[in-house]
Amino acid sequence: MRRRVFAAAFVVAAVSSISIFAPRGGRFEVLAQEKAATSEVKIDNFSFSPATLTVAAGTTVTWTNRDDIPHTVVSTDDPRAFKSKVLDTDEKFSFTFSKPGTYSYFCSVHPKMTGKVVVQ
Amino acid sequence: MNPFDPRTVLFAKHAQHVVLIHFPIALFLAGVLFDFLGKWTRNAVLETTAYFNLLFAAISVVPVLATGLLAWQWALEGQKLKGVLLLHLIFGWLSALLIWTVWLLHRRARRNQSSRSAYLLGLESVAVVVVAITGHLGGFLSGVNGPN
Numbered sequence: 001m002r003r004r005v006f007a008a009a010f011v012v013a014a015v016s017s018i019s020i021f022a023p024r025g026g027r028f029e030v031l032a033q034e035k036a037a038t039s040e041v042k043i044d045n046f047s048f049s050p051a052t053l054t055v056a057a058g059t060t061v062t063w064t065n066r067d068d069i070p071h072t073v074v075s076t077d078d079p080r081a082f083k084s085k086v087l088d089t090d091e092k093f094s095f096t097f098s099k100p101g102t103y104s105y106f107c108s109v110h111p112k113m114t115g116k117v118v119v120q
Numbered sequence: 121m122n123p124f125d126p127r128t129v130l131f132a133k134h135a136q137h138v139v140l141i142h143f144p145i146a147l148f149l150a151g152v153l154f155d156f157l158g159k160w161t162r163n164a165v166l167e168t169t170a171y172f173n174l175l176f177a178a179i180s181v182v183p184v185l186a187t188g189l190l191a192w193q194w195a196l197e198g199q200k201l202k203g204v205l206l207l208h209l210i211f212g213w214l215s216a217l218l219i220w221t222v223w224l225l226h227r228r229a230r231r232n233q234s235s236r237s238a239y240l241l242g243l244e245s246v247a248v249v250v251v252a253i254t255g256h257l258g259g260f261l262s263g264v265n266g267p268n
Contacts, residue, residue: 046263069261070199086197109195110263 040064041115043071043087043107048115055097057119062094063087071113076104137187138262144184145255147177148219152244155226159241171226178223181216188212204260211254218247 039059042049044066055061063073065087073093075081081103084093097103097119107113151173158166192198192205199205225240 068203069263070196070205086195086199088199089203112263 042066043073043113046110046113048105048107048113051114052116052118054118054120057100058096058098059119060094060096061117062092064092065089070109072108073105073115074108076106137184137191138258140180140184140187141255141258143180144177144219145251147173147180148222148251149248151177152222152248155244156241171230174219174223174226178220181219185212185216204257208254208257208261211250211257215247215251215254218243218250222247 039053039055039061041053041061041063043063046067046069048063053061063084065071066089068089070086070088072086073082073084073095075083082095082105086109087093097117100119103117103119105115105117151170154166154170154173157163158170188209192209196205201209222240222244225243229240
């Protein structure tokens with residue numbers, strides 16, 4: 001009886017240790033969730049937040065204007081990689097970054113507002 | 121593009137409004153100041169200076185209104201009029217009407233050789249406040265009044 005109890009306890013401990021020290025696949029899932037969570041850029045108080053965002057290639061980044069003032073999201077590249085319309089309060093603009101590189105952008109209404117998306 | 125290329129000025133979309141707005145503000149404030157000083161010191165030269173400042177302020181309001189409306193249509197792509205944008209537009213028109221009214225009353229007083237009544241100085245004071253509010257709201261739209 002005692003042996004069975006020890007065996008059961010061992011199995012439970014082994015299973016839980018496997019789930020705690022999860023293989024790389026599990027960690028990747030967590031990282032992927034983090035990446036997805038940071039693919040949003042908030043426009044507020046005349047600034048892009050985060051000012052520099054690092055994402056994996058293929059990520060769609062969404063900018064949301066939380067300011068009371070209209071803003072735009074315009075790439076500084078020539079030719080322009082992306083250009084939003086003028087975003088009113090709570091309006092969004094999304095762009096999918098398929099190629100790795102550094103994409104700088106600014107608000108064409110308020111050029112001192114700048115940001116960067118680093119695509120890895 | 122070369123900064124001295126005329127296209128940088130002609131096609132700058134919203135830049136003209138932000139530049140031109142300084143003229144009526146400065147001329148009107150200076151005009152009111154000279155008018156107060158002229159009335160206080162009873163100096164005719166100061167009163168004449170005030171009149172011409174107010175005249176040029178009234179004239180310079182016209183291109184400012186035009187470029188302001190163009191900025192709304194071009195730079196802001198005809199954004200819905202609400203919030204700061206709507207307030208700026210309302211106060212902008214109110215400022216223009218007050219500047220024109222003040223100048224017209226000065227003109228009438230000069231033509232009739234009559235002394236201006238105290239209500240004109242009161243109206244000028246109100247106009248200064250309205251112009252200041254308009255400028256403050258405009259500063260927010262252009263980002264000048266935003267955080268550094």
